Amino acid sequence: MNGIALDGLREQLRGQLITPEDPEYDSARSVFNAMVDKRPAGIVRVAQVADVIAGVNFARDNGMPLAIRGGGHSAPGFGTWDDALVLDFVNRTGVRVDPEAGTARAEAGTTWADFNHATHAFGLATTGGIVGSTGVAGLTLGGGIGYLARKFGLSCDNLVSADVVTADGSFVVASEDRNEDLFWALRGGGGNFGVVTSFEFTLHPVDMVHAGIVIYGAEHTDTVAHFYRDYIATAPEEFGAFLGFHQGPPVPFLPEEWHGKPVCVVVGMWTGDAAEGPSRWQPFLDAAPVAGSMVGPMPYPALNVAFDGLNQKGMQGYWKANFLRELNDGAIGAHATFGSTVTSVNTSVHVYPIDGAVSRVGVQDTAFANRDMKFSPVIATQWVDPADNDANIAWARNYAEALAPHSERGGYINFMDSEDQQRVSDNYGPNWDRLVQIKGKYDPGNLFHVNQNIKPA
Template identity: 45%
Template sequence: MSIETAQGVLGDATIGELEAALSGTLVRPGDAAYDEAREVWNAAHDGRPALIVRCAGTADVIRAVEFARSQNLLVAVRGGAHSIAGFSTCDGGIVIDLSAMKGVRVDPAGRRAVAQPGLTWGELDHETQAFGLAVTGGLVSSTGVAGFTLGGGVGWLLRRHGLACDNLVGADVVTADGRLVHADAEENPELFWALRGGGGNFGVVTSFEFELHPVGPQVLAGLVIYPAAEAQQVVSRWRDLTAAMPDELTTLVNLTTAPPLPFLPESVHGTRIVVLAGMYAGGMEAGEAAVRPLRSLGTPLADVMGPMPYLGMQTLLDPLWTRGAYNYFTSAFVEPTDQAIDAVLGAHLSTPTPFSEVHLHHLGGAFGRVPADATAFSQRDASMLCNVIARSPGPEDFDGHIAWARGAREEIARHGNGGMYVNFTGDAAEDKVRAAYPDAVHARLVRVKDEYDPTNLFRLNQNIRPSSAS
């Protein structure tokens, strides 16, 4: 059966040749597995690709890239399939699905892990924590290792050990011409630089090598929850505390609506709250001293911060972030002045659904000590990152929710440098790309793009357009 794509019609023989060359599986429209295979975590994106290649290994990735190039197909690359901005699906193109590639090898003596791109952070953490090791991972364990790392990677180890991309020490990449190349500090160093924060612009990463660090298995972590009536006091006092926080302590403020959690009074359920979340990556005694001030920022509704498994902290938020909801994330790097805090609190008071949130992440520490030119992620002088999240269980008025998030972000961004976190830019647009990368960084990324993807085959991302497309 021939298949219509956005670029034309693929004949039976052409499709059959691709399928015969794969160790994995090829899924077409009309196949029993098609609807399940095309689904992504973020229901706001409902793409209908012409073909889905479920890759079993690197050879399948090479074949899929060669096929896409030869047939001039739009390419979406899928790892963990969170698809916050919709980049892991498409209409009428080909999805290179890496989700079956879940191999991982941990070297506990050398403190290294080699991970395939289909892994989620929960799966990688499971392997590394067997040896009391970890690398900065996602705040939700279903987040894919690949996209998270390529866009930077903000998590609970950020202030102690930097971003996920700061801990990337090597990668294998299938480039647009079907070559497999290795990138590290010595081999293809410019590609290696670009992979650490430049997103999926330069090829399909089939292997990530991470530096690991001693973490856990027990850490001092959890939540302290305050009423929204004390938000101004709590957030301002937390802001003041961050100036002297040790690098081992990473914290964020989540302005949200109280879910029906068993440790919260029933009268609080469904009301706006301030959640102070944090983790201390160090000894328990020092951790207790470091988090003690967080317990007295106001009048806590609940205090569930204490010793817990690192894996417990990494999965703590999972029940609130299940697949199938509609999501829109946007962001701004901000300086936490009184005016910025007012803007953040104003956004919280205007959230359009009880599932929508505003986060303030404290940065600095190891994150801030990485030289600005060491990685493509270069926003190292920012002290805080604000994420604005519109989330709804269904599509009703979701366009209005997106408009709220964009408007809130614009108001909050007035109190920063105008920059955005590339993993949370909401959607694909040139102004979002330029907000994520300063001019000199963007120009350097274009030079790498010119070398490894001059025809812009990999353009479903926060796209760095090659010179030929400018």
């Protein structure tokens, strides 16, 4: 784009417009995944909704790609794009809690660490991510799996309303009784339908939880995984925990001899009667020899940021995922084989339960269709040195191929990488046709295509 055109946009903005000539351009264009190296034409650091309307109108009228950056945590790096206009919400992280109504409204740049900090002051929370630096916007629009999902449903199930700027520059509110079709699509359909500038959530009483991080040597994977599968199948919904495979992290409660070694983990929390917390975790301490553990009362926000040190911006990243209808012996065998060869201390292979409250929402009640699945696994491969890219990508692909015979065709869009675009219809299953129709209504020109894209009818 020429400077005159961008200057014209600058005059319409309250926020900052950063272009390639500006000294902060390289830092402003960077995203969480360092493998993504795009050069947008301009980056708008949004100050208010009027900036979003101006940016949407400008990109549409000038035929520019438009990228939306909320928390900036997108594994494929969809918060930037070559020659695009980027709407960056880095400065929009406000959270307004209404404790009487039991709701909170979060701006589009808010992370779950921001959100939980605000709501915890009132002893309240809603389902958020596993990592505090994950953005509220991206996680919610893709569904929203987290520790509280078995008890309270996905993040999108707790969404009350959303403020949205659509492709024609209109500002609308989406809720159960306003623009209902758009509200349906936003709950799992990703960023395909507009720019959501704020999200209103239902909150639940969650304050101190009885957290558990239990670490075993990888040689015990078969025993631990079978025990986890059987335990979670009958556990009360107040127990939310995932099964994972890592290299031993450098934490005080894990002896140094285990640091960097392959380990199997169970991590989560009990949100029921605090007096029951120790008894709810004791079975995992007895299931197999424990290399290290931390079990006890903890503020919910503290557990949410426990792994942030291993998930820092600027690493190389490549992800793979499918849904599991069951954690069968074949899937456990694949995890036992590949989980013992995790490539870096920053890599996380997690198996999240999505039963309980998640499964009580109908398959077609929201855009998130995979309500009859039991688990959502992810292979989140992360590493520091670009020289290791080929080896890490190959490892993740081989791991995914080993799991494929035991998996469903679709996967969770928040765990998809940039090469997974051809799978997008499988990810939405029976909701695909309706999503295509709604896309055609709200974004007929596919302005919002820098995402796991749903093309309009």
